[in-house]
Amino acid sequence: MTVEKKSRNPKRSASRMSRIRPSGLRKLFELEHKIAKSTSHKILSFGLGNLNIPTMPEIIDRLKIALDDPVSHRYSPNAGLQELREAIVERYKAKYHLDYSPNQVVVTSGCLEALIDTFIAYVEPGDEILIQDPTFGYYAAQIRLAGGKVKPIPLNNNFELEADAVNETINSKTKALVLNFPCNPTGSVMIREQIKAVVEIASDKGILVISDEAYEAITYNGHQHTCAAEIDYDNVIIISSFSKTYCMTGFRIGYVLAPPEILSSISLVHQYNTACANSPAQIAAKIALDSPSSIRNSMMEELTKRRTETIKAFTSVDGIKVDYNPLGAFYIYPDVSGLGMNGTKFSECLLEECQIVVVPGSEFGTATPDHVRVSYGFLNQEDIREAGTRIQSFFS
Numbered sequence: 402m403t404v405e406k407k408s409r410n411p412k413r414s415a416s417r418m419s420r421i422r423p424s425g426l427r428k429l430f431e432l433e434h435k436i437a438k439s440t441s442h443k444i445l446s447f448g449l450g451n452l453n454i455p456t457m458p459e460i461i462d463r464l465k466i467a468l469d470d471p472v473s474h475r476y477s478p479n480a481g482l483q484e485l486r487e488a489i490v491e492r493y494k495a496k497y498h499l500d501y502s503p504n505q506v507v508v509t510s511g512c513l514e515a516l517i518d519t520f521i522a523y524v525e526p527g528d529e530i531l532i533q534d535p536t537f538g539y540y541a542a543q544i545r546l547a548g549g550k551v552k553p554i555p556l557n558n559n560f561e562l563e564a565d566a567v568n569e570t571i572n573s574k575t576k577a578l579v580l581n582f583p584c585n586p587t588g589s590v591m592i593r594e595q596i597k598a599v600v601e602i603a604s605d606k607g608i609l610v611i612s613d614e615a616y617e618a619i620t621y622n623g624h625q626h627t628c629a630a631e632i633d634y635d636n637v638i639i640i641s642s643f644s645k646t647y648c649m650t651g652f653r654i655g656y657v658l659a660p661p662e663i664l665s666s667i668s669l670v671h672q673y674n675t676a677c678a679n680s681p682a683q684i685a686a687k688i689a690l691d692s693p694s695s696i697r698n699s700m701m702e703e704l705t706k707r708r709t710e711t712i713k714a715f716t717s718v719d720g721i722k723v724d725y726n727p728l729g730a731f732y733i734y735p736d737v738s739g740l741g742m743n744g745t746k747f748s749e750c751l752l753e754e755c756q757i758v759v760v761p762g763s764e765f766g767t768a769t770p771d772h773v774r775v776s777y778g779f780l781n782q783e784d785i786r787e788a789g790t791r792i793q794s795f796f797s
């Protein structure tokens with residue numbers, strides 16, 4: 402009996418995978434591990450967009466009790482626990498005066514699931530999706546996985562998105578604009594008038610606005626975040642999560658808020674993607690929203706102090722500049738070109754010579770190769786000061 406030769410290659414991945422490159426962070430982290438083995442110095446990592454501040458004990462204590470209830474052991478409704486969706490809606494009413502109903506919320510596994518569900522639901526092959534440059538590296542990969550084309554728009558010198566730049570980039574293939582303020586990697590924010598101007602351009606041109614507001618609750622010096630949905634335009638999708646607001650990155654709970662006719666497709670993708678977000682984690686998220694807002698005070702006090710120390714540590718050397726005001730998230734984005742190197746060279750040099758990890762600007766687009774992202778989410782103040790001492794003694 403002859404065996405028919407198979408023409409298919411089961412090991413060949415889908416062609417869309419050729420448009421996805423592994424994160425360059427991997428190279429940096431490999432180098433970090435290599436150096437960690439060969440040095441007695443502690444590696445100080447400003448690399449991760451993660452928080453080492455524990456989730457508030459109030460949330461954990463009440464969650465432990467809630468875990469005895471079998472409701473937390475089962476699938477939740479696809480869109481998420483009703484009580485959680487109601488609490489999310491109440492929060493948006495109280496904070497932004499927005500009138501969502503619980504059926505305009507889908508609870509997801511973090512912002513990341515909310516984002517990819519949205520791209521799968523709305524991006525068609527050939528569609529162009531506008532993103533900021535620099536911005537969070539996941540957008541480009543997720544848009545490409547959904548079959549879309551990424552169109553970056555460089556931010557201005559203060560790392561804000563200018564409405565004129567958006568206007569000039571939109572063409573007949575443009576489907577959506579992804580906004581991200583407070584911004585990862587820059588920590589920059591936009592005031593209400595700026596958000597309004599950008600959303601109004603999207604409205605004039607009839608494109609979707611997908612606003613990733615993962616850091617909406619982390620702002621400094623009294624900056625008031627404007628939710629993009631506060632601007633009068635029907636086609637705005639808000640994506641956010643509990644990860645950064647409540648130091649709950651590992652719980653993986655996020656959500657999408659959108660008008661019902663937009664949300665229904667996203668909800669369908671979510672249904673077939675994960676069925677529902679993790680039930681115990683949804684209960685934890687509900688507890689977080691029920692807790693007094695003061696439970697976040699110590700986290701914000703700590704981040705505010707770290708922010709001051711980090712700016713001091715990185716600007717103590719001539720040639721490293723932070724000449725804009727990072728008023729959100731937990732990043733600063735210095736320009737290191739004054740040292741005669743780009744961000745990639747600087748991050749390698751900092752790791753090899755000072756055992757300090759930062760992420761080169763090339764990980765966040767092509768517009769800012771001379772910058773590095775410095776995250777102060779994962780290092781305490783003492784370590785940040787130690788980093789400052791190492792940087793000063795090496796570069797001077």
Ligand SMILES: Cc1ncc(COP(=O)(O)O)c(C=O)c1O
Nearest residue numbers: 450511512513537585615642644
């Ligand atoms: C801008 C931005 N959006 C989304 C995420 C992912 O958030 P989540 O943990 O909710 O999936 C991150 C994580 O660093 C981020 O920086």
